[in-house]
Amino acid sequence: MSEHRVSLQVNGRRVTSEVAAQRLLRDFLRDELGLTGTKGACEDGMCGSCSVHLDGQVVKSCLLLAVEADGHQVTTIEGLARDGELHPVQRALIDNFGFQCGFCTPGFAMTMAKLIEEQPEIDAASAQEALVGNICRCTGYVRIVAALLDAAGRARGAADGR
Amino acid sequence: MRPFDFQAPVSVEQTLRLLDEHGADATLLAGGQSLMILLRQGLVAPGTLIGLKRVEELSTVERRDGGLLLGSMVTYRTAAADPLVAERAPLVARAAGSVGSVHIRNLGTVGGAVCHADPAGDLPTVLLALDASLHTLRPGGAAATYPVDGFFQGLFETSLDAGELLVSIGLPRQPEGASFGYRRFSFRHGEYPMAVAACRLAFEGGRYAGARVAVGGGGLYPARLRPLEELLEGATRDEALEAARTDAPFEALRPIADVRGGEAWKRRVVTELIRRTLGDALGEAA
Numbered sequence: 360m361s362e363h364r365v366s367l368q369v370n371g372r373r374v375t376s377e378v379a380a381q382r383l384l385r386d387f388l389r390d391e392l393g394l395t396g397t398k399g400a401c402e403d404g405m406c407g408s409c410s411v412h413l414d415g416q417v418v419k420s421c422l423l424l425a426v427e428a429d430g431h432q433v434t435t436i437e438g439l440a441r442d443g444e445l446h447p448v449q450r451a452l453i454d455n456f457g458f459q460c461g462f463c464t465p466g467f468a469m470t471m472a473k474l475i476e477e478q479p480e481i482d483a484a485s486a487q488e489a490l491v492g493n494i495c496r497c498t499g500y501v502r503i504v505a506a507l508l509d510a511a512g513r514a515r516g517a518a519d520g521r
Numbered sequence: 522m523r524p525f526d527f528q529a530p531v532s533v534e535q536t537l538r539l540l541d542e543h544g545a546d547a548t549l550l551a552g553g554q555s556l557m558i559l560l561r562q563g564l565v566a567p568g569t570l571i572g573l574k575r576v577e578e579l580s581t582v583e584r585r586d587g588g589l590l591l592g593s594m595v596t597y598r599t600a601a602a603d604p605l606v607a608e609r610a611p612l613v614a615r616a617a618g619s620v621g622s623v624h625i626r627n628l629g630t631v632g633g634a635v636c637h638a639d640p641a642g643d644l645p646t647v648l649l650a651l652d653a654s655l656h657t658l659r660p661g662g663a664a665a666t667y668p669v670d671g672f673f674q675g676l677f678e679t680s681l682d683a684g685e686l687l688v689s690i691g692l693p694r695q696p697e698g699a700s701f702g703y704r705r706f707s708f709r710h711g712e713y714p715m716a717v718a719a720c721r722l723a724f725e726g727g728r729y730a731g732a733r734v735a736v737g738g739g740g741l742y743p744a745r746l747r748p749l750e751e752l753l754e755g756a757t758r759d760e761a762l763e764a765a766r767t768d769a770p771f772e773a774l775r776p777i778a779d780v781r782g783g784e785a786w787k788r789r790v791v792t793e794l795i796r797r798t799l800g801d802a803l804g805e806a807a
Binding site: 360361363379380383402403404407410413416417418423424429470473474488489491492493 | 550557558560711
């Protein structure tokens, strides 16, 4: 079992650490760095509760080794808010009651944050399709989709300077 | 997860050297969107895992002889969005854009899908319909090319030897005026599909020639449905539609019974999926 020295940016902060080869990025974030907003649940890559951004793309941190993130930039839910201001998707999830128990919420927020960036004109049908990689076992999907559409609308408004 | 050693080569040459050194004890890790799960379940337990994400030369998309050469580490995301893929292999672009969720598409790779050889893999099935070829290298530099037809040999089994690296996937220029179909069936959008169908039809002087019908989920591995291809060969459009309605060409299908359904029911679903896919290519209103 090999040990590796990794150096990566997590939420804008340089982190250097020794990790075992088989350490998942998710477990590294939670157990080494204490960033427990990233969740783990299904253990087979289906639930999306461990979603994070890797170099600006949303990925499941249970399907990536920590050693593979060496030299890359990772953003977790703890890094989504900027300067004390919630990210538009976080604000929209609150305003639309887009969560119940809240366990899946960080994963949804990370996926949604990329979606509104990449598809600002997203409509209701595409919104449902775009969220298939995240599972909510309280089944609060209607309000989560509403939050996504609301956040996309806000982001468009901000871009238009409104 | 059982402990292993990890190596992250940055070139094909380094990768081949590592394969030589570790032999059958090494497993190659591409995008990891299937293999990470198998590692965790203990179904794959290598002594050394060789991660390929830093081998940039495996991620290229190039024009080749009127067709396309796709590096094995091209992600689904790239394959779905690259204009060259859209122009020269639109079926590959569509299949890549349909796999899993955005998370999976961001890391999962075309070559990984080929080597994983899921019985209902989207990319393997589409590559069969397009007569793709697979280019590999072995330690010492020996190169080999496999037609994708015959490459899949069993459940999650391919013709690759231990120590052989899939470098690229060749997609030949498709016949002039060819039409294509691709469909997948899953209970829930974004799930592993239960079945995938892909076809290519080319018209020559009012008759079909070189028809390809490929199916995933119809047996232990993705394969061409030859009985149907033979009926389509030389057929007019009406004859092709008639052939697709008969039962005989579908009797060879042997879907694996599992939690989603028994063999007989699955055969009905797979048959209907193939008929609709063919209907798309024939320009029949679904």
